[in-house]
Amino acid sequence: MVPVLGEFEQLVLIAVVRLGDDAYGATIRREIEERTGRRLSISAAYTTLNRLEEKGCVRFWIGEPTPERGGRRRKHFALQPSGARALRTAYRAFTGMTAGLERRLKAL
Amino acid sequence: MVPVLGEFEQLVLIAVVRLGDDAYGATIRREIEERTGRRLSISAAYTTLNRLEEKGCVRFWIGEPTPERGGRRRKHFALQPSGARALRTAYRAFTGMTAGLERRLKAL
DNA sequence: CTTGATTTGTTCCACATAGTGGAATATCAT
DNA sequence: ATGATATTCCACTATGTGGAACAAATCAAG
Numbered sequence: 001m002v003p004v005l006g007e008f009e010q011l012v013l014i015a016v017v018r019l020g021d022d023a024y025g026a027t028i029r030r031e032i033e034e035r036t037g038r039r040l041s042i043s044a045a046y047t048t049l050n051r052l053e054e055k056g057c058v059r060f061w062i063g064e065p066t067p068e069r070g071g072r073r074r075k076h077f078a079l080q081p082s083g084a085r086a087l088r089t090a091y092r093a094f095t096g097m098t099a100g101l102e103r104r105l106k107a108l
Numbered sequence: 109m110v111p112v113l114g115e116f117e118q119l120v121l122i123a124v125v126r127l128g129d130d131a132y133g134a135t136i137r138r139e140i141e142e143r144t145g146r147r148l149s150i151s152a153a154y155t156t157l158n159r160l161e162e163k164g165c166v167r168f169w170i171g172e173p174t175p176e177r178g179g180r181r182r183k184h185f186a187l188q189p190s191g192a193r194a195l196r197t198a199y200r201a202f203t204g205m206t207a208g209l210e211r212r213l214k215a216l
Numbered sequence: 217c218t219t220g221a222t223t224t225g226t227t228c229c230a231c232a233t234a235g236t237g238g239a240a241t242a243t244c245a246t
Numbered sequence: 247a248t249g250a251t252a253t254t255c256c257a258c259t260a261t262g263t264g265g266a267a268c269a270a271a272t273c274a275a276g
Contacts, residue, residue, distance in 0.1 A: 222273080229267095
């Protein structure tokens with residue numbers, strides 16, 4: 001079963017892929033903000049990450065406390081096979097729809 | 109004001125761009141089904157088109173009855189400036205997020 | 217020329233899923 | 247305790263989805 005990803009779910013999942021082992025709340029948020037230029041609340045990212053986890057698209061593990069700083073432990077996320085399939089489907093849908101239209105879309 | 113487009117709203121808006129003057133319920137549905145490989149009910153397309161119209165992303169006009177066939181008149185849709193901006197923003201967000209990752213995403 | 221069947225197309229409605237942000241809470245170092 | 251970092255809770259809005267009903271046109275009888 002491959003869930004259909006929402007617009008924001010796609011962005012979050014891609015951020016997780018990009019960040020690899022360093023994917024957790026703050027870095028995911030920053031990655032999306034920097035790459036899309038859109039502001040987002042940190043809780044939006046967490047809500048979506050939790051839902052992606054419930055659907056089996058990602059898993060997480062709790063990091064060790066790093067001695068150099070205070071603060072709660074990080075919750076790291078990683079892509080799961082089901083998430084990979086969902087992301088592939090979304091990516092193909094988008095590229096299939098936009099194929100040949102790239103220039104026009106950029107020019108809008 | 110540029111609305112954030114949902115995942116399906118993006119597909120519908122792109123289909124409208126692709127189809128030009130021939131964009132109406134049935135063709136929009138077919139375009140999305142063929143290009144994404146995903147099945148969709150016709151009413152899903154209409155609901156989304158209506159919402160896009162309310163937001164000012166598209167406009168519509170009612171076609172003349174064509175003599176060669178029965179059936180109700182077609183409701184044709186066309187992109188509006190606000191829809192163009194929304195689509196551009198969505199396109200840039202997606203390409204910005206996926207930049208450099210194309211091969212990996214296809215390979216998933 | 218009017219009635220009914222057929223075709224094509226759209227609307228209604230109800231519910232499920234996803235998006236969003238403010239405020240509260242937790243955990244770590246010092 | 248206090249400050250720093252990080253996550254959860256909660257409430258609400260917006261999108262996604264499809265079944266069923268409805269509307270409007272053509273065509274073929276009678």
